[in-house]
Amino acid sequence: MANDSVLTAEQGSTGGISLGLLATGRLSDHFQIRFNPTLFLGGSRYFSYTLGSTQPNEAKEQKQTLPTTIVSMPVHFKFNSDRIDNFRTYLLFGVKFDTDLSSNSALRNVPDIIKLRKNDFGLEGGLGFNFFLPFVTISPEIKFSYGLTNLLIPDPNLKYASVFQQLQSRMIVFSIHFED
Template sequence: MVGIKYIIIIGNYLLRRQIVFFTFIFCCLSAQAQREQNRPNHDLLPYYFGLSLSYNNTYLHPEKHPMFLQNDSILSVEPGTSGGLALGLAATANLAKHFELRFIPQLILGGSKYFTYHLKYPTELEPEYQKKTIPSTIVSFPLQLKFNSDRIDNFRVYMMAGLKYDYDLASNSSARNAENLVKLTKSDFGYEAGIGFNFFLPVVTISPEIKVSNGLSNIHSRDVNLKYSNVLDKLQSRMLVFSIILEQ
């Protein structure tokens, strides 16, 4: 038993020595990486380009119409969230120290909007809970003003805000023009705001970013003859976006 105890003590001692050794090596490598600044003249570029890959979580924010209180056939209307992917190009112009102007046209796929209706008088054709899905494929044109912090070795934080214009390519599809579906307009204007981080690698800059992208327009094309549309007044898009941007 005594021998086993000594073996355990020696093993723990050697393990601690290894942890200290590898921690020391890691700190040395980190310090070396911090001293070697990648592409130190990057901020002197008048402009540069890149690619953007995004995942978004989106829904429609509704405002009820007074007809909702008068219509006793629908007890509640709840919006649902859905996810989608976006692929875009990035073009950034250097305006002044700490300030840049960025344009990111992108195609947003998926992210169909939907509402769940609770019906007071369900039938065989219309169950108590009705889910109405609105297909969506959007071309978005955001224009953003970026404020960059000072660069700390190969790392930097930035904040951005701007305006966007969205055009829904699915607005004229047969699925969207179904008689029992809530109609949306083709165009939407909105704002964006978020925060991101620049990691300067030897040949590329990787920038994870999170932002809100909300519509300001009422995109609901109300149909008084459709009960699912009649109870809704305004609909505005709401989106939370996580992006990875690769830039030169």
């Protein structure tokens, strides 16, 4: 079989930067609905492999890097605590739809590289704080994102792809929102 030569395979990712907009609709004193379209830049997914048997001029350790540029469209429900002076905490949960703009790039059309689906659907949850200053509200938050879609496009002919049964996205996102 093509995958007999792969001893170990590990998935990883690198950090990046994101830019986004925030639209909030008030449902009640404590509940809001929020739409936060975001563009994630500069990150990449990578796969590290250790090969048991190699071809001539092939390294025993292999690494494949897939650049990513993701547009995320999350919709969250936000629960705000009571405001204490100039401070408030909040919880958020919701769904997201992601699309990878670099999924058809020339680098991804290399013959032996893993093929991933362009679109993903997932769940998000997080925690944040509002700091009310005289001219701006600063809101740091941390979100945990869990993709529900199997991103792997199975291809038994690809030596590196056949070692995985499924791949799902997971992200931890720290962001700071500035509101006036």
